[in-house]
Amino acid sequence: MRYREALNEALREELRRDETVMLMGEDIGVFNGAFKVTAGLLEEFGERRVRDTPISENTIVGMGVGAAMSGLRPVVELMTINFSLLAMDQIINSAAHIHYMFGGQARVPLVIRMPQGAGHQLGPTHSHCLEAMYLQVPGLLVATPSTPADAKGLLKAAIRDDNPVIFIEHESLYGQRGEVPEDPDHVVDFGSAAICREGDDVTIVGISRMALTAQRAAEALAAEHDIQAEVIDPRTLRPLDLDMICGSVRKTNRCVIVEEGWPHGGVGANLAALIQEQAFDWLDAPVARVTGADVPMPYSKPLEQIAFPHEPQVVTAVLSTFRDV
């Protein structure tokens, strides 16, 4: 099953399971979704539950918050993560803070889905990876699935959870295939990372699509350098399964973090700080980071391709942690 089909199945099953689940977003109905994630859902569930909206990101999210506060479990789709910047006010000032700000009186069981990522030559307004921005906000949960099974299981968990969830998909993964459990209650818990590949020599943490890049790099490291890398996909960035990551680092004594987003204040910057706080004595080398280039995403293909990480950079970063051995 493809990643987009897994997401579609999660939405379909949750819409069937719970009458209060409803979808809102730009072109999710008649058009079947800009990336076809919502294909066929309008047909099955009708206009009441699958709603095409005008292009009004901040208001769509705000209405989702209001509806979530008074009995619904809305799933809002934003066409790309760059467009979510128009909704930043409602995401942070409203969705994330309402439960706390009102002393626990209100809940916001809202899911905001959005794809991110480069590789399709969409230039500086449609291609970024901004999970680090949302990771920073207390009150939000942040999911970044990299496989079809996780996409489905995490989306179902997100819909069932009582907190607002930023659910970050990746444009390049929609066509990715993988095994997906058929169990309609297949739910992946938030805060539980996945070990994608076991190894004793170095821990590579890959975020979103970079979990796959990290796995390919790990195979190259094994084949060409006799290095067995353990690859971890955190799957959710908030909450974070720091236990698993630090447990792996204590075993391998080396860590490389791979993300597609910008380096300053990035996921890796944050995670490196947490690892040095939690596992400093076990580290044999500084935590290394591989990130997207510190530039707005360029349109031109050769430039775009060097602006986000590929396997060779990951291999180089891993080797750098062995430099002094």
Next chain:
Amino acid sequence: MAEHVVEASPNIEGPRPLPAADAARDWLAAMLLIRRFEERAGELYAKALIGGFLHLAVGEEAAIVGAVRALRDRDYLISTYRSHGHALARGTEPERVMAELMGREGGVCRGRGGSMHMFDGERRFLGGYGIVGGNLPLGAGVALASDYLKRDEATLCVFGDGASNQGTFGETMNLAALWRLPVVFLVTNNQFGMGTALARHSAVTDLMRKGESFGVPGMRCDGMDVVETEAVVAEALAIAREQRQPMLVEAVTYRFRGHSMADPEEYRTREQVAEWRKRDPIDVFGERLEAEGVLEPSAREALDADALERIDAAAAFAEQSPFPAPESLYDNVYVLGDQVRGWYSVDERAAGVHRGEDERALAERKRRAGNGEDGG
């Protein structure tokens, strides 16, 4: 889309008839309570018992009480950062509102929200919001839930003239009209967006017309007249409920005090303020009740004395209410459930991390460990 257009009833010439005597007394009492509350809050702010920003609604009592009394208990109200009055009019105890202003555990939001962020879920007052225009989508979303769940409820979404320039204004009007949601938008036109006069911030000063191009017809009421405000908002709510036609009501009013306590009021003249004060909504309504024989002068004074007494009690309660315990800092950042585990938050004080478990339980374990008991 002609069938979506509702002709708003023109303002009736002359004053509208008074409600039943009990209701009239209740409305006056509610306005007095707000007035006395706001005055006391201003004093307590000057004594530094209240921090942050404090936005008072002195002068706007009729626009508040008239609108809130037009709601049924099952309807929703959502407001702005100037919303002590909305909470009080909805029935929230002044004690809990005042305690919130003082940042105490006994406050409506346990001191987490403060003056700008009131909330009383039980009374369906879904909050004051600190971002201008931020509550419009929320109000429409609440109405969406009512509509979706086929519940007989309407939402009244209150904001100021300044908010009518935000993007959310047009976006929300459009969506509310498109989806025919049971919501009434009430723009409290108090003549100023903070310190910028209406004519200097809005090209269209006829605010009731600002929703028309989005499919939201407008009505206007004298926001200094509690009777008219109630009547017009009630009519708008009925249209929203029964015809699924969202409405925009403009309540024309004036705030007698500054935008917040930090306002030297250099943008308006004393004469202008004095002119509006002649139309003080509480005086005007009180005099009318006397003139029409609903209320004896002594009874009017007694209502005011009652209000003052309640405010004394509220201030005393608030001052005695404890500040929130430090170990409650992380309460309610998340709704904790079974599915969500892992590390939520960095705890700067302990240089550790939080698993989202009850901070109080953590503190209790530390305390017990410190006492040599089993830390568990």
